[in-house]
Amino acid sequence: MYHDQDIADRRPSTGRDTRMRWTLDDVIEAAFTTLDAEGLEKLTLRGVARNLGSHLNSVSSYVKTKQTLIDTMADHIVGSVDVTDLPAEPVERARTVATRYRAALLAHRDGGRLVAGTFTGTGKTLRVADTIVGALLDAGHQEADAARLCWAIVYFTLGLTQEQQTPSDNPRGSFHDLIATGNYPALARIGEPLMVTDSFDERFHYGLSRLLPTEQ
Numbered sequence: 001m002y003h004d005q006d007i008a009d010r011r012p013s014t015g016r017d018t019r020m021r022w023t024l025d026d027v028i029e030a031a032f033t034t035l036d037a038e039g040l041e042k043l044t045l046r047g048v049a050r051n052l053g054s055h056l057n058s059v060s061s062y063v064k065t066k067q068t069l070i071d072t073m074a075d076h077i078v079g080s081v082d083v084t085d086l087p088a089e090p091v092e093r094a095r096t097v098a099t100r101y102r103a104a105l106l107a108h109r110d111g112g113r114l115v116a117g118t119f120t121g122t123g124k125t126l127r128v129a130d131t132i133v134g135a136l137l138d139a140g141h142q143e144a145d146a147a148r149l150c151w152a153i154v155y156f157t158l159g160l161t162q163e164q165q166t167p168s169d170n171p172r173g174s175f176h177d178l179i180a181t182g183n184y185p186a187l188a189r190i191g192e193p194l195m196v197t198d199s200f201d202e203r204f205h206y207g208l209s210r211l212l213p214t215e216q
Contacts, residue, residue, distance in 0.1 A: 022054055024062045024072075031073055032108060040110035045069065074115040079124030080104050083131040090139035094132050095212050098153050101128060102204060105161045112161030129154070149211065156207055164200040 030052040035043050037051075045066060049059045063069040081104045086093045105111040119125065129150055136146035179188050 022052060022058050026052060027059050027062050028072060028076055030059075031069055032076075035073070035114070036109045040070075040114055043069070070114055071118050074118040075124050077104050077108060077111055077115055078128055080107075081128050083127055086131070086135075090135045091212050091214060094135035094139070094153070095208055097128060097131050097135070098157055098208055098212075099204075101154070102157050102161055105158070106164070110165055112158050112165055116158050116162065153208070153211055156211065157204070160200060160204055160207065 027048060031043065031048045033051050034047045038047065043066065045059050045063065046056055048069070049056045052059065063072060078101070081097065081100045083097060083100075086096055105115060108114070132150045132153060133146050136149055137143070141149060178184065182188070
């Protein structure tokens with residue numbers, strides 16, 4: 001999955017120590033295996049080492065703490081967003097990148113929660129924001145508006161994805177009973193189908209259409 005370093009580094013070392021020489025890419029791949037199998041709460045350096053088939057020192061030599069591991073994994077998730085082959089029309093360009101960003105978050109269990117609050121400042125992370133901001137500037141937004149709208153798109157996408165990746169055993173809850181009390185007249189007018197049963201895809205595309213209307 002990740003191949004930034006020479007494959008020769010993975011060959012068993014000579015001499016008394018015959019353990020595999022793991023690379024950072026190996027560690028991150030094992031970390032995503034752990035994340036997808038056990039979730040963010042159970043992601044630990046020891047668990048990654050166990051999935052890698054190595055000692056803890058092999059992992060901690062690359063990532064010292066769980067937060068460092070999470071930051072690095074977040075960078076890989078955001079870095080996987082393809083910012084090539086985009087529509088020429090600026091608003092569609094921003095919408096396409098946002099949709100791909102959501103898909104990258106959904107590709108891993110707890111991906112939204114893992115990425116939220118992280119910032120590594122690498123080219124991988126910044127190129128997504130740069131592409132969205134560039135599209136917004138081309139669409140005629142002023143600099144400050146483009147920056148704030150970019151953040152709004154990112155926060156909306158992150159928040160919706162986290163909600164989607166935190167399923168409820170009873171998604172409707174007691175909505176019907178609460179509405180029946182008459183204490184929530186506006187929600188009663190809208191009705192349960194719109195408030196409860198809309199898919200996350202529908203919510204995402206609607207929200208994005210409000211943030212990025214076709215007509216500027």
